[in-house]
Amino acid sequence: MTLTAPEHTAAAPQTPPAPEVPAREAYRDLLAQLMPGNERLVCLDSDTGLFNGVDFATATDRYLNLGIAEQNLMGVAAAMARDGRIPFVNTMAAFASSRAVEAVKLDIALNNLPVRIMATHAGLSAGHLGSTHHCLEDLAAMRLLPNLTVLVPADATQVREMIHQTSRIAGPVYFRMGRHATPALPETAPPLSVGRAQKLRTGQDLLLVATGPHPVALALEAADDLDRHGITATVLNMHTIKPFDTPGLLAAAQGIRGVITIEEHWRSGGLGSLTAETLSGTIHPPQVTRIGVADHFVSGNGNQQHLLEQAGITKDAVLSAAWQFMR
Numbered sequence: 001m002t003l004t005a006p007e008h009t010a011a012a013p014q015t016p017p018a019p020e021v022p023a024r025e026a027y028r029d030l031l032a033q034l035m036p037g038n039e040r041l042v043c044l045d046s047d048t049g050l051f052n053g054v055d056f057a058t059a060t061d062r063y064l065n066l067g068i069a070e071q072n073l074m075g076v077a078a079a080m081a082r083d084g085r086i087p088f089v090n091t092m093a094a095f096a097s098s099r100a101v102e103a104v105k106l107d108i109a110l111n112n113l114p115v116r117i118m119a120t121h122a123g124l125s126a127g128h129l130g131s132t133h134h135c136l137e138d139l140a141a142m143r144l145l146p147n148l149t150v151l152v153p154a155d156a157t158q159v160r161e162m163i164h165q166t167s168r169i170a171g172p173v174y175f176r177m178g179r180h181a182t183p184a185l186p187e188t189a190p191p192l193s194v195g196r197a198q199k200l201r202t203g204q205d206l207l208l209v210a211t212g213p214h215p216v217a218l219a220l221e222a223a224d225d226l227d228r229h230g231i232t233a234t235v236l237n238m239h240t241i242k243p244f245d246t247p248g249l250l251a252a253a254q255g256i257r258g259v260i261t262i263e264e265h266w267r268s269g270g271l272g273s274l275t276a277e278t279l280s281g282t283i284h285p286p287q288v289t290r291i292g293v294a295d296h297f298v299s300g301n302g303n304q305q306h307l308l309e310q311a312g313i314t315k316d317a318v319l320s321a322a323w324q325f326m327r
Contacts, residue, residue, distance in 0.1 A: 020184045023177040023213075024050060024120040026156035030163055031088055035059035042080055046073050046091040050120070070095040074103035074115075081113035092126065093119035093176060097138030104172075109145040112171045116163075123212065123264030124298060124307040125178035131297045134307075139211075140269025142174045143242045149173040150241040151194065154216045155184045158192055158239060165194045180304060182213035185237070186220070195240050197248035203232030206322055207252050207259045207286075211238045211271045214308060215262035215291075222318035231326060238271055246278050253279060258325035259288045260318055264308065267292040289321040 020026070028050055035041045036057045045051055045065045056063050066073050070091050077087040089096075096104070096119040108115045119138065126133035142150045149169055153159035159177060166173045189200055197209075200216070201223050210219040216237050223233040234252050238245070253259060259279065261272040272290030279285040293311045300310075308314065 020156040020181055022179060022181045023153050023156045023159040024118070024179065027118055027159050027163065027175070027177065028054065030160050032056055034163075035062060038086075040084060040086045042085045042087045044073055044077055044080075044087050044089045046070055046089075046095070048090055048092070048120070050090060070100035071103045074100045074117075075107050077115045078103075078107035078111065078113050081108070081115050082111070086114050086116065088116045088118055090118050090120070092133065093122035093135035093138050094126070094133050096174075097135060097141045101141055104142075104148075105145055108172045109147045112147040114170055115172045116166070117172065117174045118177070119175060120177045121179045122176045123178060123214075123304075124311070125180060125304050127298075127302050127304050127307040130301050131299065134298055136264075136266045136293050136298075137269065138174075138176060139241055139263070139265050139271065140273070143244075143274065147171045148242065149194070150176070152176045152211045152239050152241060154198075154211075154213050154237050154239055155182055157184060161192050162194060162239075165192075169194075176212070178213060178304070183217055185216070189237075192239065195243050195245060197245040197252070198237040198239060199234065199248075199252070200237055201233065201235040203227075203234045204255070205231050205257055206233040206325060207256045208233050208235045208262065208318065209238055209249070209252075209259060209271065209275055210235070210262040211241065212264050214264055214304075215313065218313070218315050218318055219260075219262055221315050222322065225315070225319060226322055231322065233322070238275075241271065241274065244274060244278065249275065249278055250282065253282075253286055256286060258321075259286050260291060260321045260325075261288060262291045262313065262318060264313060265292050267294060287325070289324070291317050291321065 036059045043063045208219040210216045263271040267290045276288045
């Protein structure tokens with residue numbers, strides 16, 4: 001049967017989920033709660049303002065603002081980790097993954113130290129500050145470093161759960177967070193487990209693989225629209241970029257017509273590349289369409305939603321790719 005895309009898809013009106021607090025604020029509040037009860041925990045800030053007015057109670061002396069000096073920040077974190085501490089390093093993703101990447105590589109990853117790099121304003125969430133603060137390269141940079149766990153929570157609840165689960169990881173962890181509040185995942189979502197893909201929906205025709213709050217939301221919305229036309233899609237929230245859930249991806253890709261990846265990142269190097277690399281090792285790899293930012297800088301200033309649309313990271317882009325596979 002040949003399927004053709006409808007010229008106009010009339011989606012049933014839905015009430016969007018209520019936004020939670022931003023993931024970065026959820027992390028901040030949880031850390032402030034945990035530090036008084038665990039003397040190993042240290043918060044190292046880079047003058048971001050996120051912790052202004054936060055009450056650390058008896059742990060106040062373990063909050064240190066090192067100023068806008070991200071390379072030094074990573075070096076200090078490594079030294080404190082070597083001395084038995086667990087530093088939570090707070091900085092913008094654009095600086096953690098580019099300006100300070102040598103220190104992350106040589107001081108932290110090489111020595112496999114328990115530093116938690118809490119990278120905020122990732123993707124296009126700092127769009128109001130222009131291209132200098134866009135971060136579209138961090139997944140590519142960080143997933144290449146040995147010993148480093150790379151996580152992308154899809155909402156505030158997930159960042160809280162990830163912090164608890166990674167307390168058992170002896171090496172470094174990179175957390176990728178945005179700036180604003182985002183919709184919570186559906187209440188029916190299965191429990192999060194670091195290192196395993198979260199299957200949010202099961203289908204037979206297509207596989208949508210997404211990472212990050214907005215891409216995951218787009219994947220779910222697109223799957224709903226496709227379902228109304230008799231097309232079913234599996235939706236995976238790939239919240240763990242490293243270690244990547246290769247068995248989970250391969251199992252979900254069995255028998256489908258195509259794979260669509262969605263990410264707030266350059267198409268090269270991130271989730272799309274990782275998915276294609278993984279599937280290329282199979283006997284009959286499915287075709288992969290990558291939705292992300294093309295090989296150019298996103299010009300101009302604007303809010304995150306405007307820049308996502310400008311970059312083509314939209315539900316319509318997902319649906320267009322889906323209809324191409326179904327034809």
